[in-house]
Amino acid sequence: MTITTRRSLLKGAGVVAAGAALSFPMPWTARAASSVKLRFGHPHPDSDSWQEVALWMAETVKEKTGGAITIEVFANGILGSDQTMINAVRGGSIDMMITGNPFFTGLAPQLNVLDLPYLFKDRDHVAAVLDGELGDELRAGLEASDLKALATWETGWRNVTNSRRPVHLPEDLKGLKLRTTPNQAHIRAFELLGAVPTPMAFTELFTALEMRSIDGQENPTTLILNSNFYEVQQHISLTQHAFTSSPLVMTKATFDKLAPEHQTVLLETAREGARKQRQMNADREATSLAALKDHGMEAVEDIDREAFRAIVADTVLAEFVEKFGAELPGRIAALAA
Structure with missing residues (x-):
């Protein structure tokens, strides 16, 4: 090997090493000397309320900490699928992320209670649970998995779409292959309704619908x-x-290393963001449905929800109670206004 060739190889290796240093977060000790930069990922589009409120949170935290903490937000699953990002936060290669509760239930099975069908009466009931003592207890259940839950935002009320036929009654779901979350409560509910539940990451969903590998x-x-x-x-x-x-x-581990006053800023801002984001979704429900109809979707609005509830609610609840007891569902029911 000539000296020139060896120098070329070393130079190339240096470029690769430098690229690797840019690709991975710097260790905490290296970042702490100036400001802390947190990477925040989520799988939703950048037009979604998650993105809007995440950007608001980044601005607010930067202002309240005098620039000591900055947050960079990545939408559209750029940092990975739901489960990939959860694992990355657990390992510290991503600092923050948000996704639906069903993706966390493998780590804290009692969180399944929040996904029971027809559990909540209305949004006030949701807020009473998520923003109170019970919400704090459920979030604390993730700490054993190296996660600090700052707050609970929302995805919202789930509705069925498909490419084959209108769904008016439970029997209209029979045989439809539907993407669900990887959550036992969701999967079991659709099994009872006669559909074929097919769990997959949100980042894979559009392509699966487009290719007709699933119906809805x-x-x-x-x-x-x-x-x-x-x-x-x-x-x-x-x-x-x-x-x-x-x-x-x-x-x-990253949260625990922050100064107490900065921990408080993150918690308070995340929880204010939860209220903002839930209200944003509530305000947009009617207009989003109108827009979907303008885009050509046929909407079944006067649906008999009691017919669906009668098939799934009691059975899925009983299966949860058999595993985890009746305390959590009972406390949630007691908070309904």
Whole structure:
């Protein structure tokens, strides 16, 4: 090997090493000398309320900490799928992320209670649970998995869409292959309704619908619109069969190393953001449905939800109680106004 060739190889190796240093977060000790830069990922489109409120949170935290903490937000699953990002936050290669509660239930199985079908009466009931003592207890359950849950935002009321036929009654779901979250409560509910539940990451969903490898999916009207699902789905039915909450989590070791006053800023801002984001979704539900219809979707709005509830609610609840006891569902029911 000539000296020139060897120098070229070393130079190339230096470029690779420098690239690697840019690709991975700097160790805490190296960052702490100036400001702390946190990477925040989520799988939703950048037109979604998660992105809007995450950017608001970044601005607010920077202002309240005098620039000591900055947050960079990555939408559209740029940092990975739901489960990939959860694992990355647990390992510390991403600092923060948010996704639907169902993706966390493998780590804290009692979180399944929040995904029981027809659990919540209305949004006031949701807020009473998520923003109170019970919400704090459920979030604390993630700490054993190296996650600090700062607050609980929302995905929202779930509704069924598909490319094959209108869904008016439970029997209309029979045989439909529907994407669900990897959550036992969701999967079991659709099994009882005769559908074929097919769990997959949100980042894979549009392509699966476009390729017709599945018939449909279930999500809030706001997310259906923001994700352009109207391009590959013809029918929407306002089943509102479940409400999906969404923990905003941070690497626990990173949170623990912050100054107490900065921990407080993150917690307070994340929880104010939860209220903002939930209200934003509530305000946009009607307009998002109207937009979906303008894009050509056929909507079933006067649906008999009691017919769906009668098939799934008691059975899925009983199966949860058999595993985890009746205390959590009982406390949630008691908080209904």
